[in-house]
Amino acid sequence: MTPLRDVWRSIVRRDPLSTDKGKSELVFLNLWLHIHPAKVKRENFKLKHTWYLGFITFYLFLILVTTGVALMFYYRPDAPQSYQDMKDLQFVVYLGSFLRNMHRWSAHGMVICVFLHMCRVFYTGSYKAPRQFNWVIGVFLFLLTLGLSFTGYLLPWDQLAFWAITVGSNIGGYAPLVGPRLKELLLGGHAVGESALLRFYVLHVAVLPSTMILLTMVHFWRVRKDGGLSRPVWKLKPAAAGPLVRIGAPAPAEAALVVVPASQDKTYGLMEVVTGKPIFETVTAEEEEDTVFSYPYAFFREAIALMATVTSVMAISLFWQAPLEELANPAKTPNPAKAPWYFLGLQELVSHSALLGGVVVPALAVLGLLAIPYLDTNPSRRPADRKWAIRAFTLFVVVNVVLIIIGTLFRGPGWALVPPWVHVSGAE
């Protein structure tokens, strides 16, 4: 057995997992695991702190990449062949409709989870120093998620696809100065056609996913470099409990120097002095005790979250079919022509004014989101200390949800206001 063990040892160069050293080495000698710290604070496992939304979003992205690559084996970005390929996936290809369902429902799930994750980070104040820039990266990841959804639903080349892209690219055309140019670049022509399909395909399967992967890597790396997950808000002590003494700061005159008697059996040496503020939230000695090894505690919980995500998506995909409308028909706009639910808030805005609702308001909303960590300089993360920030963000969330509900349930043919309990005959 020695040769086999030698092979194993050549691959896995760490001590046995029964030892603390082995548990640490499992994490930091492994390319895939070393994004974790070797030890994690126990309080960060608390479900009601993070709801594991970042993990779930990442797992949904993994499902999307896997099922997406599978779908690519049977899909040609060529109108109207694309639509025939979708029909093949639905009725002919083994597991085709199941994989397509998984892809579609994970995409919807990802939009929801990214948004909820953003809410979680806001309400726990986790965008505050030193994590401001990671919030900015997060906003870009949110926009990329929407971009991937948008480019994705053109690909089936059905009626929804065709008219959603027609409306979407025309909204882009309203952008000041660059609008018409932007529209032409996006479509590779002057109307939605074969070149637009090819462009959206390349964006969907190559450009946007690779950007997404790069930014996700930066996002995760920054989480570690900014001091790990933020502490749960209920662990935070009220501010101004006592004067904060910082390294390098002049000590208050009345503060007596604490002198610790030197131990007789230890050698002391000054290792290094780092000036400036510590970027990490201060951890006291008793809290330091409350950490556990990532293996197995963190990995176990991540595995549970992964399995729960995959099983849920599979279960949903068994029972609900991803929609596919009729073949794209440039001559006939469906009535009402609705985008997928997550864009119906935008469509509701656009139905009042294309320039204001489609360009100005969304651009201001994105700029506002990006600016949050720089505008909100209140250092406290405790909800009691930041009532106005919480009210403002809640208003933003409520407006979004209400617009989506109006667009989804209260708009009928010709975008007329129709309550969901009224049936309009003749609507398609």
Next chain:
Amino acid sequence: MKRRSWLGWGTAGLVALWSAVGVSLGAVVRFLTPSVFYEPPQSFKIGNPADFSFGPPTFLAEEKIFVFRDREKGFAVASAVCTHLGCTVGYFQDDQRFHCPCHGSVFAGDGAVQHGPAPRPLEWFEVTLARDGQLRVDKDHVVPAAYRLMV
């Protein structure tokens, strides 16, 4: 190397580098702009005048136009593309207006916006008689709503 010449060459190098970046970005944008558009021509024949009936307009799906023919006034061609976000409008004979299904814009019979988010009236295209006697529509020539071709 002297400090002065080092600074000079360094500045020149930086300028060259940034120019190269700028030129490359321009090249990328130009590359993504097709040199040839394989799209249907903007000017096309739609058939003989006799093919079109009086009364309700004829909708040509491929071209996205409405062809109006009136006994007294003659021919007129309206665009079926909503000026808001490009959905295809429908002409309703009962109220003689154009309705857009996407966001509820309503255009009067002459194309003027009556309701909804559309920023401009529907376009009317020049229609002429080609040499072979067919009607020719030119989408590059937008004409006033009052434009008519008598045949």
